[in-house]
Amino acid sequence: MVESIFDLPVEKQIFYAVLGFSWTVYLWEAYLSYRQRSIYRLTTNVPQELGKIMDSETFEKSRLYQLDKSNFSFWSGLYSETEGTLILLLGGIPFLWGVAGSVMTRFGLGSEYEITQSLVFLTLATLFSAFTGLPWSLYNTFVIEEKHGFNQQTIGFFLKDAVKKFVVTQCILLPVTSLLLYIIKIGGDYFFIYAWLFTLAVSLVLVTIYADYIAPLFDKFTPLPEGELKTDIESMAKSISFPLTKVYVVEGSKRSSHSNAYFYGFFKNKRIVLFDTLLEDYSPLNKTGEPQTEQPEAEDAPNESKAKPKNKKQGCNNPEILAVLGHELGHWKLGHTVKNIVISQMNSFLCFSLFAVLIGRKELFVAFGFNDSQPTLIGLMIIFQFIFSPYNELLSFCLTVLSRRFEFQADAFARAMGKASELYSALIKLNKDNLGFPVADWLFSMWHYSHPPLLERLRALGSIKQD
Numbered sequence: 001m002v003e004s005i006f007d008l009p010v011e012k013q014i015f016y017a018v019l020g021f022s023w024t025v026y027l028w029e030a031y032l033s034y035r036q037r038s039i040y041r042l043t044t045n046v047p048q049e050l051g052k053i054m055d056s057e058t059f060e061k062s063r064l065y066q067l068d069k070s071n072f073s074f075w076s077g078l079y080s081e082t083e084g085t086l087i088l089l090l091g092g093i094p095f096l097w098g099v100a101g102s103v104m105t106r107f108g109l110g111s112e113y114e115i116t117q118s119l120v121f122l123t124l125a126t127l128f129s130a131f132t133g134l135p136w137s138l139y140n141t142f143v144i145e146e147k148h149g150f151n152q153q154t155i156g157f158f159l160k161d162a163v164k165k166f167v168v169t170q171c172i173l174l175p176v177t178s179l180l181l182y183i184i185k186i187g188g189d190y191f192f193i194y195a196w197l198f199t200l201a202v203s204l205v206l207v208t209i210y211a212d213y214i215a216p217l218f219d220k221f222t223p224l225p226e227g228e229l230k231t232d233i234e235s236m237a238k239s240i241s242f243p244l245t246k247v248y249v250v251e252g253s254k255r256s257s258h259s260n261a262y263f264y265g266f267f268k269n270k271r272i273v274l275f276d277t278l279l280e281d282y283s284p285l286n287k288t289g290e291p292q293t294e295q296p297e298a299e300d301a302p303n304e305s306k307a308k309p310k311n312k313k314q315g316c317n318n319p320e321i322l323a324v325l326g327h328e329l330g331h332w333k334l335g336h337t338v339k340n341i342v343i344s345q346m347n348s349f350l351c352f353s354l355f356a357v358l359i360g361r362k363e364l365f366v367a368f369g370f371n372d373s374q375p376t377l378i379g380l381m382i383i384f385q386f387i388f389s390p391y392n393e394l395l396s397f398c399l400t401v402l403s404r405r406f407e408f409q410a411d412a413f414a415r416a417m418g419k420a421s422e423l424y425s426a427l428i429k430l431n432k433d434n435l436g437f438p439v440a441d442w443l444f445s446m447w448h449y450s451h452p453p454l455l456e457r458l459r460a461l462g463s464i465k466q467d
Contacts, residue, residue, distance in 0.1 A: 011367035018367075018386045019088060025393060026081045033070055033077075036444040040067040043439050049455065050438055053428050062435040065148040072144055076136045083132065094369035096128075097121050097378065111373070115181045118377035119174050126173070130166055137162075148435060150256050157254075161218065168217060176202055181376050192356040196349045203344075204266070211248075211264045211271065220251040224274065229281075229318045233272065236322060236417075240333050243268040253277050257314065258434050261324055263332065270332075272325065277433070280315035314433050316426045323414055323422035324430075330413025336406045343402075347395060355383050403450040411457055424461045427454060 008016070046059045087093065100121035104113060111117070141158060145151035153161075180198060187194045206214075215221070224230045224247040237244035245265070252260065252275040259278040265271050316324065331337055358364060364382055365374045414423050431438060431454050438454040445453055452460075 011363045014364065014367040014387075015088070018389070019085065021389055022084065023081065025389070026077065029077065030074065032441075032444045032447055033074055035441040037067065037070045037074075039439055039441050039444075040070060040437065047439065053458070054432070054438065058432050058435075059438075061148070062432075062437045065144075065435040066437040068144050068147065072140060076140075079136070088368070091369045093378065093381070096124055097370075097375065100124060114375055115178050115185075118181055118375060119178055121377065122174065122177060123170065126166070126170065130162070134162070145256065150258060150435075152253055152257060153255055161255075164217065168214065172206070177377070184376050192349075192352040196345075196352045199348060199352075200345055207264065208266055211273065215250075219254075221248045221273070222251075223247065224249050229279075229321065232318065232322055233325060236326065237270075237272075237329065239417075240329060242329055242332060243270050244272060245269050246271045248273045249276050249279065250274070251276055259315065259430060261321075261328060263328055272328075274321070278315055278324070278430075279321065280317050316429050319419075319422045320426035320429065323419035323426050326414035326417045326419045327410045327423060330410035331406065334406075334409055334413060336410070343399070351384060351388060354388070355380070358383050358387065397447065400448070400450050401446075404452050407451050407457070408460060411460060415461060420461050424458060427457055427461075 040063055043063065044060075046054055046056050050059070097117075100117050101111065103120050104110070104117050109116060138158070141151050141153060142155070180195060183194050183198055184191050211221075224233075230247055233247055234244060245268075248271060250273050252258070257277050258275075260275045261273065261278055263270055263272045359374075359376075359379045362374065364387065365371075365378065368378070368382055368386075370378060411423065414420070430436075436454060440449065440453050451457075
């Protein structure tokens with residue numbers, strides 16, 4: 001007779017509980033995706049309520065795009081879950097820690113150099129993750145995104161970009177991790193407070209420097225030229241006391257024809273970034289193939305991206321762009337950005353506090369194959385990634401619900417600025433440009449959508465317009 005899980009040693013109970021919860025979450029996600037895929041398969045005609053905002057050709061394109069993405073997500077998710085399970089069952093984590101120790105021994109360093117061994121382990125783990133994830137990323141970019149007209153990259157540019165991302169990530173990750181481990185080791189009884197303050201400082205610094213020093217390593221940022229659009233953006237920002245200092249256009253089109261906009265910066269130094277694909281007058285997809293007035297630099301020209309002119313109208317006109325920015329500025333004016341930071345840091349402090357309570361429990365380490373040592377980095381990994389996983393799932397759902405509420409409020413802010421009709425048409429254009437499918441299963445939408453479905457946003461804007 002098979003013994004009950006409760007008859008097993010506590011470390012085995014922990015291990016199988018973690019494994020069981022991971023598969024429970026996966027099966028739940030797979031069920032939700034199955035429901036949504038059924039919507040994609042069965043909804044082949046434009047619903048009557050969408051007839052005025054979406055033509056049948058675009059509807060079919062978006063349906064097939066989202067169906068392909070959903071199928072890809074199913075197989076990549078199954079692979080990821082299976083890989084994670086095999087790593088745990090076969091002792092992949094202690095094995096890689098041992099490999100890192102062997103590397104240390106080759107350089108004459110012993111187990112007392114735990115932080116150095118942790119950095120070697122982290123480098124090996126991220127390399128493994130990068131290599132196993134590469135085929136999936138290639139397929140997503142050069143099969144799915146290519147098939148549906150979004151990919152603008154060549155293989156050479158993609159691989160160069162991937163290497164650059166890995167190097168930049170390591171340059172940030174390794175020093176931050178070493179300092180965090182050092183703080184935990186020397187921090188005494190209140191190390192969790194110091195560790196939390198350190199991660200808070202790091203996150204604020206990264207947010208501050210990202211767009212100025214990190215993002216330009218990957219994309220070209222140019223100031224928005226003087227003209228009506230820039231003047232109107234500055235006037236709108238001034239009208240709500242938004243401390244705007246610069247407006248940039250980022251060359252997102254060399255990677256993808258998806259569009260976006262965001263702002264960043266702290267205190268009195270805010271910047272707005274617009275993707276070139278968002279701007280009707282700048283989008284390369286709207287160019288006719290005539291000689292450009294400004295030629296790209298030689299090193300960027302031949303193989304950075306395909307740069308093929310296409311007969312596809314994309315982007316928003318100036319009033320619609322102002323409406324989109326009105327929505328984004330609404331997030332700032334209504335304090336959504338600050339609220340999200342506060343929630344994130346409260347969660348971080350809670351997690352470090354619980355980590356301080358659990359880090360001394362030897363059975364947590366034994367459960368994952370560490371019988372003779374309790375490395376701090378492994379403790380962080382076990383507790384934050386595995387032990388906290390039920391809490392993380394619940395928090396993620398709550399934040400998704402909160403995000404939808406914030407989106408409605410930001411829409412209402414733009415509407416109060418007199419931009420309801422422009423935002424209405426912009427949302428339709430952006431949905432079309434990005435091939436968003438406007439029909440969603442209610443349960444899938446509730447669990448996954450950080451933004452309300454298109455129809456719900458349009459109804460909210462439309463009802464106010466009538467009012």
